[in-house]
Amino acid sequence: MPNDNSEAICGLCQKGLTARGIGRHLSSCLKKNLYRIADDKKEGPGILHLKVHEGYSGSIYWLHLAVNRDIKLSTLDSFLRKIWLECCGHMSAFFAGSPFGTEELSMNSRIDRHLDPKHRLSYIYDFGSSTTLAIDCVGEYPGKLRKNDKITILSRNEDPQILCDVCQSETAESICHECGMKDGGAYLCSRCLEKHKCGKEMLLPVMNSPRCGVCGYDGS
Numbered sequence: 001m002p003n004d005n006s007e008a009i010c011g012l013c014q015k016g017l018t019a020r021g022i023g024r025h026l027s028s029c030l031k032k033n034l035y036r037i038a039d040d041k042k043e044g045p046g047i048l049h050l051k052v053h054e055g056y057s058g059s060i061y062w063l064h065l066a067v068n069r070d071i072k073l074s075t076l077d078s079f080l081r082k083i084w085l086e087c088c089g090h091m092s093a094f095f096a097g098s099p100f101g102t103e104e105l106s107m108n109s110r111i112d113r114h115l116d117p118k119h120r121l122s123y124i125y126d127f128g129s130s131t132t133l134a135i136d137c138v139g140e141y142p143g144k145l146r147k148n149d150k151i152t153i154l155s156r157n158e159d160p161q162i163l164c165d166v167c168q169s170e171t172a173e174s175i176c177h178e179c180g181m182k183d184g185g186a187y188l189c190s191r192c193l194e195k196h197k198c199g200k201e202m203l204l205p206v207m208n209s210p211r212c213g214v215c216g217y218d219g220s
């Protein structure tokens with residue numbers, strides 16, 4: 001059961017875990033509990049267990065997903081936009097390996113053509129104020145997801161509790177876009193934002209997303 005220290009909850013067995021432990025837990029839990037998300041018949045394209053995380057170490061935002069092997073990259077693109085990224089319809093693209101010096105992959109191609117336990121994908125949303133993600137395949141299973149599911153969330157990071165940059169004691173509710181553009185941060189609690197100089201129209205809500213505080217992202 002979730003406890004006060006848990007940073008992640010397993011969507012299969014509801015156990016509370018640390019963010020570091022969730023990947024290993026899911027690998028063993030999927031072996032026992034795959035039937036909870038997949039049809040028990042051994043038919044189907046197969047299922048990939050993916051870890052999606054922001055493309056630099058130390059980021060607190062991550063997702064563990066189960067996807068059917070035969071989905072197109074465009075399906076994952078729409079999913080990532082919906083759960084994490086969409087602000088104003090920017091361009092996005094997948095790349096094999098690192099995004100530097102490699103060609104953009106076709107959105108129409110199957111995900112398992114490019115991704116397996118040995119090959120990582122990168123993804124960029126917005127080529128201006130970019131959000132860059134890395135996508136690893138950490139497991140492969142038989143069958144297919146239940147009903148018409150193409151993507152199932154196995155676990156995601158809990159809502160971040162970020163301290164206010166001004167008072168350093170309350171939990172931040174908003175991030176100032178103006179200050180964030182200059183030095184990458186200006187998290188504000190409800191009290192400190194009243195006195196903030198940039199004005200209310202510059203404030204964006206703190207959301208559970210690596211796009212938080214970027215461009216006009218407000219999670220809607």
Ligand SMILES: [Zn+2]
Pocket residue numbers: 010011012013014015025026029
């Ligand atoms: Zn579990």
Ligand SMILES: [Zn+2]
Pocket residue numbers: 087088089090215216217
């Ligand atoms: Zn935008």
Ligand SMILES: [Zn+2]
Pocket residue numbers: 164165166167168169170188189190191192193
């Ligand atoms: Zn404060």
Ligand SMILES: [Zn+2]
Pocket residue numbers: 176177178179180186196197198199202
């Ligand atoms: Zn500001």
